[in-house]
Amino acid sequence: MSQQQSRMRVRLTQIRLEANAIASFELRPITTDQPLPAFTAGAHVDVHMPGDRVRSYSLVNDQEERDRYLIAVQHETTGRGGSAWLHTVPRVGMELEIGMPVNDFPLNEAAEDSVFIAGGIGITPILSMIRRLERLGRRWRLYYAARAREHAAFVEPLATLNNDTRVRLFFGSTPDTQMSIQAAVEDAPRDAHFYCCGPRGMLDAFLDATSARPSEQVHFERFGAATEAATTGGFEIELAKSGRRMRVEAGKTMLDVLVENGVPVQYACSAGVCGTCKTAVLGGVPDHRDEYLTDDEKRSNKVVMVCCSGSQTESLCLDL
Structure with missing residues (x-):
């Protein structure tokens, strides 16, 4: 999954229960004669929700369909609230804001x-x-x-x-x-x-x-990183743009602390696989726990996924 893309508004035209705790959501253009941007099998869209929450969901339908997107969402009771919001708040007819389709899991169409x-x-x-x-x-x-x-x-x-x-x-x-x-x-x-x-x-x-x-x-x-998120805490994050400093205590991630302190940071999966919360590092050495960054990016220590990674140094300066 990917960084934040251009956004568009769509209309929610159907909600259907597909299995226990799993619902599908049909999204269509606001203007019915305007086709949706094309996508390829394996692609996802980011759904933007209140509170600067962003969640990524795979497109289920046939890529030949340009009149709708179909996503399915499992209600995660232990998540950060994105699936709970979708399962309880939106109603048919509402407008939602989503990102352009992105494919980080492409299909090899030439395979026999x-x-x-x-x-x-x-x-x-x-x-x-x-x-x-x-x-x-x-x-x-x-x-x-x-x-x-x-x-x-x-x-x-x-x-x-x-x-x-x-x-x-x-x-x-x-x-x-x-x-x-x-x-x-x-x-x-x-x-x-x-x-x-x-x-x-x-x-x-x-x-x-x-x-x-x-x-x-x-x-x-x-669905999530292969390793557990860094929650041992014991370090400080510095926001380069404002000079603010925040302590990351045991039991919390950097993202937890940033959100609690009202710092506007985009995030989606909260598990280190989508890339949405990728943040530049200006000082310190991250403790990388994600599945998104390449080995070279991790070795460079110039970026970090704040949703799941920690710090190997007492302080980590972020470009926020």
């Missing part, structure tokens, strides 16, 4: 075989990819896991795409019902491209199972 592995709400970008491959006439297979049938979104549209040989559903975590990612990978042709979107444990298992495959054939999108 594609294997998709999804967990829970991770089905959202993958469903758009499958719809694209259907139009192209490419071969694909989906392995989709959820803790129970009632927590699995979009099972009905998946069933209409083709017969059961291409869609494997796994509900629960018993030996008889649990997905074997290793078996799914071993079953695939050598030139297959693999895609995974899901929780941390699934991503870790996926990367382990595909470790012998060429890296250019392995694609994934994380």
